Amino acid sequence: GINAQATATSGTTTGLFAKVASSGGIAAVIDNAGGGKILSARHNGAEKLSVDGSGNLTTTGQLVSTGVLGSSNDPAGGAGAAGHFINPAGGTILVANDGSKDIIRLDTRGVTFHRAFLGELNNDPTVGTVLNEVAKLTTADTASVTSAGALGGAIGIVVNGAGTSATSPIAQAAIIGEAPCVFDNTAVEADYVQISPTAAGKCHDAGANYPAGGGQVLGRVIDATKTPPHVYLFGTEVRAGTITTSSNCSSSVSPAVCGSASAGSIAISSSASSLVVNTSAVTANSQIMVQEDISLSTKLGVTCFFSGRNFAVTARIPGTSFTISPITTFANTACLSFVIVN
Structure with missing residues (x-):
């Protein structure tokens, strides 16, 4: 239907250019009424990208975009989806990268997360939260630092948005996974971590053996060389086992x-x-x-x-x-x- 060529071997040449000035206009329409390919983009004769009659786009390279939006009008319970990622060869299916390190990697073995799962909470207006310290949920549905000696109630470690509601309305707390935490004592690799018995908001190295006494176990030290040390958070409120009776x-x-x-x-x-x-x-x-x-x-x-x-x-x-x-x-x-x- 269209054959456009730019045969010059130097300079900024354009083989095909289409332009409209009307807001309701269409710059180009490519229609294959016979059911074959709608578009074939090639480099030196080799096809690099194509669109078939069903609208499927196939490329031999990477799709690079400043943002991707997937949308589906399929109703609840339908078979449609806003996005499909398929690798029939069995390798990596999806990678989310911040430009220097993978954040999420999905392959046939499972999903790998290199960052923590976060939760967002309203900061308490008075006590508030502190960066890299343990937070608890208050009765007002806000977040504040944990009390010294608390046996439980910690929901995570604040990694962003710390402060009071007057200075920072929303705190982001790591709930599961790796997060930095300020300790009240020396953190040792692989030791268990609990709420500090002496300092509000601080983590406490509870030793190499699983802690007894019923206090909440936050996780384990995963990297003691960093400042502050990094903890791998278990997620749920885990407490050491105790035997209690309703009466004595x-x-x-x-x-x-x-x-x-x-x-x-x-x-x-x-x-x-x-x-x-x-x-x-x-x-x-x-x-x-x-x-x-x-x-x-x-x-x-x-x-x-x-x-x-x-x-x-x-x-x-x-x-x-x-x-x-x-x-x-x-x-x-x-x-x-x-x-x-x-």
Whole structure:
């Protein structure tokens, strides 16, 4: 339909130029009514880019753009999509790069993220947030630095937009992945990280072993050479495991009166061959653990002596009680702690 050539071997030449001045005009229309290719762009005779009759664009090189917008009018539940990225050879499917480093890479093995997942939060108007420090969510749905000694509540580390709402309305916090954090102590590679027990907003190196005591574990030190050190955040609020009970009884009488308590402190006299502990917490499958504890004198109002003897659970009535018996005799009152695990 059109054959345009510029045969000059030097100078700024144009083989084909189309221009309209009307806002409703079209500079060029290329129509192949026979169903074949609409456009074939070539370099020295070799095709580099083509558009077929279905509108599919094929290129042997890269598509370079200052921005890409994908749009689809397909309704919910439809098969359409705003964009498809296909590599039938099995290599890299998609790369997002900031000009110096890959941010996201997608291939047949999965998705690799080189930056953290971020969340945006309104800064607290009074306390606010601090760059590279730990943030928590307030009851006003705003972000502020964590309190010193807090056992939980951290949502991430602020990496941008730190301040109060008066100076910086929105804070960006890293929630999952790598982020820098200011520590209250020396950060060591691969150590676990928790909320600082002494300084608001700071990270704390909790050591190489998983922390005990129930405090929130933020993540692990991934690069201690950087300033501030980098942490890999776990994401969800992870706390070290603890055993807690809803009630705890103290009874020095026989039978011991413990209501529905699943833990408690009791006393057994030297003249008793057994002690019944009345508690509805016991079941047919309960694990009942008993341990002598001579520190219970004040709690029980008796003098606790160390008997040095072992005690055994010798009977149980589900929903009612269990019975403790000394394996050997002893001379003075023994104080015991018990825990029922159901």
